[in-house]
Amino acid sequence: MNEKKDILLPEPTLRRLPWYLAYVNMLQSQGIEYVSSTQISKEINVDASQIAKDLSFLNIKGKTRIGYQVVSLAAELSNFLGFHQEHSALMIGVGSLGAALIQDSGLNQYGLKIVAGFDINEKIIGSEICGVPVYDIAELAVQQKRYKADIGILAVPVEHAQESADLLSESGVKAIWNFTPFRIRVSDDVVIQNTSIYAHLAVMYNRINAKK
Amino acid sequence: MNEKKDILLPEPTLRRLPWYLAYVNMLQSQGIEYVSSTQISKEINVDASQIAKDLSFLNIKGKTRIGYQVVSLAAELSNFLGFHQEHSALMIGVGSLGAALIQDSGLNQYGLKIVAGFDINEKIIGSEICGVPVYDIAELAVQQKRYKADIGILAVPVEHAQESADLLSESGVKAIWNFTPFRIRVSDDVVIQNTSIYAHLAVMYNRINAKK
Numbered sequence: 001m002n003e004k005k006d007i008l009l010p011e012p013t014l015r016r017l018p019w020y021l022a023y024v025n026m027l028q029s030q031g032i033e034y035v036s037s038t039q040i041s042k043e044i045n046v047d048a049s050q051i052a053k054d055l056s057f058l059n060i061k062g063k064t065r066i067g068y069q070v071v072s073l074a075a076e077l078s079n080f081l082g083f084h085q086e087h088s089a090l091m092i093g094v095g096s097l098g099a100a101l102i103q104d105s106g107l108n109q110y111g112l113k114i115v116a117g118f119d120i121n122e123k124i125i126g127s128e129i130c131g132v133p134v135y136d137i138a139e140l141a142v143q144q145k146r147y148k149a150d151i152g153i154l155a156v157p158v159e160h161a162q163e164s165a166d167l168l169s170e171s172g173v174k175a176i177w178n179f180t181p182f183r184i185r186v187s188d189d190v191v192i193q194n195t196s197i198y199a200h201l202a203v204m205y206n207r208i209n210a211k212k
Numbered sequence: 213m214n215e216k217k218d219i220l221l222p223e224p225t226l227r228r229l230p231w232y233l234a235y236v237n238m239l240q241s242q243g244i245e246y247v248s249s250t251q252i253s254k255e256i257n258v259d260a261s262q263i264a265k266d267l268s269f270l271n272i273k274g275k276t277r278i279g280y281q282v283v284s285l286a287a288e289l290s291n292f293l294g295f296h297q298e299h300s301a302l303m304i305g306v307g308s309l310g311a312a313l314i315q316d317s318g319l320n321q322y323g324l325k326i327v328a329g330f331d332i333n334e335k336i337i338g339s340e341i342c343g344v345p346v347y348d349i350a351e352l353a354v355q356q357k358r359y360k361a362d363i364g365i366l367a368v369p370v371e372h373a374q375e376s377a378d379l380l381s382e383s384g385v386k387a388i389w390n391f392t393p394f395r396i397r398v399s400d401d402v403v404i405q406n407t408s409i410y411a412h413l414a415v416m417y418n419r420i421n422a423k424k
Contacts, residue, residue: 008422011415018411022370022393029371044395082417100312110410111417150420158234159241174420177412181234183256191419195412198322199230200389200405203223205294205323207403208362208386210220 013054014081019044020051021077027070036067083111088149090173091117092164093156094124094134097179097197101155102129115147137167144171151175158182225266226293231256232263233289239282248279295323300361302385303329304376305368306336306346309391313367314341327359349379356383363387370394 023043027035037055041048055068060076062068078084091098094117101107102114117134119125125136135143152168154161154176161182168176168190175191178184181199186192235255239247249267253260267280272288274280290296303310306329313319314326329346331337337348347355364380366373366388373394380388380398387403390396393411398404 009418014415014418015411018393018408018414019395022373023395026371026394045397081414082421083413085417087413087417087420096315096317100316103308103315104312105308106410107413110413112413151416159238161234161238174423175416177416181230182238183231183235185257189423191416191423193412193416193419195407195409196230197407197409198318199227200407201295201299201319201322201324202230202293203226204363204387204389204403204405205297205299206221206226207405208299209294211386211401211403 007057009057013057016044016046016050016054017077017081019046020055021074021081024068024070024074024077028074032070034063034067035070035073037062039067083109085111086113087111087151088113088115088147089151089153089177090115090140090144090147090149090168090171091132091153091155092137092140092168093154093160094119094121094129095155095157098153098155099129101153101179102132112151114153115149116143118143137164140167141171144173149173151177153177153179154184155179219269221269225269228256228258228262228266229289229293231258232267233286233293236280236282236286236289240286244282246275246279247282247285249274251279295321297323298325299323299363300325300327300359301363301365301389302327302352302356302359302361302380302383303344303365303367304349304352304380305366305372306331306333306341307367307369310365310367311341313365313391314344324363326365327361328355330355349376352379353383356385361385363389365389365391366396367391 020040037048037051040051058076058080060073089112091102091114114132117132118137118140119134120137124134127134152173154164156164158180161180161184165176165184165186169186178194181196232252249260249263252263270288270292272285301324303314303326326344329344330349330352331346332349336346339346364385366376368376370392373392373396377388377396377398381402390406393408
């Protein structure tokens, strides 16, 4: 039933699906049973036709006049997005941001399990953060043979971003989640997702200044 | 000299500028003195003409054949992006992600200072995280009169996202940095920046599955 998960979806669709999930989760918490794409459209500010198209990728059908069953839609969206499945990850760079992400249990709820951290700082190598062991980055290849993690998370200073990405790539991870603002390059068989939270500050600061 | 900071820049430009900054910061740490837009282009995978256009918003000129002075370009980019200026922020929702963000000193380096946290959980109200006091959300308006923070950061469960955004909006913040996957709506005079890190997982999971 889940073969549709293996279809390569357009990124805009993949970015919208979690919005719908967030909204139907809210409806679910309010005990609401059914929702139409028109209702979702009003709330989320996306065309109803676009929503119907996005949801057509899922194994779910809305009923005429009634819409989608909220519980089923939430479960199907979450399952489709892979949030119900466990994906193991290595954290590269256990500084301020890396340590914060290890402590964020929200990632667990979205199917990401950080199994090990790696750093060059001798003060934290050998320690544990929330039960996650921190190893010397030199041990990455050896440890990855044991952990076989799918994902490497990059939270190192920019000057180490590319070399860390190369190490991860060689260790055989399938994807790199890059939290640095550095544009890392790896071979085509490694998926890259960039999430530079600090870069978002730049947009916000500019918008604030421009409104003054 | 900084009046250009008040120009409303296109969002794609604002998202690229931190990439250039990350790269020139790396060059700076390697002791390199000059860089051309062609070199940046090769490294970052953005057209050299686009880079020259993006950098034309800044108070900096490259020299023919030599390019930009690395130290000046780094300083000018960082200053232009507002990373040298302090922006105060309130954290709404001091759960797992909110607490993690408060502990991330990286935000400080990019000009963001979280001055207070707000939550509904009585177990943490009255406590401090890294010196940041946590108040009852009911005190938001009163405390904001004192703090006069520019930015409200939303890290609440989705079902509380809109009401929290409304509270922030009424309290007079200029911008809301939304870490929830919920599409909040506020009046046009409030800047919204969405950073849904969990939604990025959906894109990564799909790409991994599609490659199997």
